[in-house]
Amino acid sequence: MDAALLIDFEQRFRDGPTIQAHLTLPATPGRVAVLFGPSGAGKTTVLRALAGLDRPEHGRILFHGETWCDSSARVFLPPQARRIGFLFQDYALFPHLTAEQNVQFGLAHLPVAERQERSRALFSLLHLEGLERRGARELSGGQQQRVALARALAIRPRLLLLDEPLSALDAPSREGLRGELRRLLRELGVPTVVVTHDRLEALALGDDLVAMEQGRVCQVGPVADVFNHPAELAVARMTGIETVLPGRVARREAGLATVEVGSHSLLALESTPAGDAVFVCLRAEDITLGPPEAAPTSARNRLACTVVSLVPEGALVRVTLDAGVPLVARVTRLSREELGLAEGRAVTASFKAPAVRLVPRP
Numbered sequence: 150m151d152a153a154l155l156i157d158f159e160q161r162f163r164d165g166p167t168i169q170a171h172l173t174l175p176a177t178p179g180r181v182a183v184l185f186g187p188s189g190a191g192k193t194t195v196l197r198a199l200a201g202l203d204r205p206e207h208g209r210i211l212f213h214g215e216t217w218c219d220s221s222a223r224v225f226l227p228p229q230a231r232r233i234g235f236l237f238q239d240y241a242l243f244p245h246l247t248a249e250q251n252v253q254f255g256l257a258h259l260p261v262a263e264r265q266e267r268s269r270a271l272f273s274l275l276h277l278e279g280l281e282r283r284g285a286r287e288l289s290g291g292q293q294q295r296v297a298l299a300r301a302l303a304i305r306p307r308l309l310l311l312d313e314p315l316s317a318l319d320a321p322s323r324e325g326l327r328g329e330l331r332r333l334l335r336e337l338g339v340p341t342v343v344v345t346h347d348r349l350e351a352l353a354l355g356d357d358l359v360a361m362e363q364g365r366v367c368q369v370g371p372v373a374d375v376f377n378h379p380a381e382l383a384v385a386r387m388t389g390i391e392t393v394l395p396g397r398v399a400r401r402e403a404g405l406a407t408v409e410v411g412s413h414s415l416l417a418l419e420s421t422p423a424g425d426a427v428f429v430c431l432r433a434e435d436i437t438l439g440p441p442e443a444a445p446t447s448a449r450n451r452l453a454c455t456v457v458s459l460v461p462e463g464a465l466v467r468v469t470l471d472a473g474v475p476l477v478a479r480v481t482r483l484s485r486e487e488l489g490l491a492e493g494r495a496v497t498a499s500f501k502a503p504a505v506r507l508v509p510r511p
């Protein structure tokens with residue numbers, strides 16, 4: 150079977166970087182792929198090429214076996230022929246039109262009755278009833294987002310493209326709408342590609358994640374796989390792994406790798422061969438803190454540490470530790486009190502072998 154969405158192109162910008170986009174995505178109904186990475190990674194370039202707004206110099210894009218562009222065959226389907234719904238970062242609603250006129254804008258070719266029926270269905274689906282005659286300027290940020298989504302959906306797109314869909318909203322609205330947008334995208338049954346540089350948004354919205362950095366696709370896979378098993382240092386960094394330490398695999402026995410990190414030997418549930426240089430990656434939430442004389446637990450790794458600093462993060466506290474090598478843990482405020490955590494205090498940091506992720510170190 151053809152890969153549903155095949156993206157295989159290079160785009161060189163004059164006096165700028167070359168964006169290399171080589172990946173396939175399932176693009177099944179309701180499935181959401183997130184293009185994720187820091188500023189300048191090339192996410193927007195990929196989205197614009199999918200939309201047909203830009204024409205890649207070399208390569209091709211195929212959607213369910215249909216060629217949308219192919220530089221060597223000189224094929225380029227314009228945006229309207231691709232039947233794509235595009236939601237821009239700032240929603241780009243026409244300010245002088247009402248919500249309803251915005252939604253019906255792309256439907257001029259349809260009979261009036263059908264136009265109205267489609268927009269009625271979308272106003273209901275997106276919980277916008279009663280706002281039909283409101284001017285676009287008189288809508289809240291969240292309402293504008295839903296009207297823009299309704300407009301993108303009105304043409305019954307085969308693929309929905311969303312560029313930073315929540316970035317125009319303030320933080321509290323963003324948090325609320327993340328979950329709602331996810332539910333909507335599942336319900337709509339249109340395959341979707343979302344661009345974001347926001348980790349929480351990527352986790353909340355995505356089924357698949359495309360991790361990009363500096364014009365290159367670093368890793369593609371189900372969101373949880375990429376977050377739990379970054380394939381390289383750049384992905385570990387962008388998925389927010391707090392502790393990254395250089396080490397070397399000393400030996401491998403019974404499915405466990407022993408990794409030398411500073412003066413410590415850590416056990417990891419990885420198949421990296423002995424002798425390999427690695428980065429040891431640890432998520433803060435996988436580290437448990439206990440008193441220095443704590444009784445052994447099931448955790449395979451136990452390091453004596455000193456607390457370096459404590460930084461409140463809402464209900465949690467970020468704890469920087471010195472174990473000869475730097476570590477970062479995150480505990481609840483209650484644990485902080487129970488353990489009497491304070492700068493200079495001695496503690497034991499424990500973590501299990503599966504929590505120790507190894508990525509290759511060049």
Ligand SMILES: Nc1ncnc2c1ncn2[C@@H]1O[C@H](COP(=O)(O)OP(=O)(O)OP(=O)(O)O)[C@@H](O)[C@H]1O
Nearest residue numbers: 162163165166187188189190191192193194195346
């Ligand atoms: N028309 C252009 N001419 C020259 N360079 C460009 C052009 N468009 C993009 N670039 C460069 O290509 C790189 C990728 O840009 P792109 O906008 O795709 O990144 P992004 O991941 O979407 O970033 P952001 O999150 O900041 O929007 C950047 O270095 C950018 O400066």
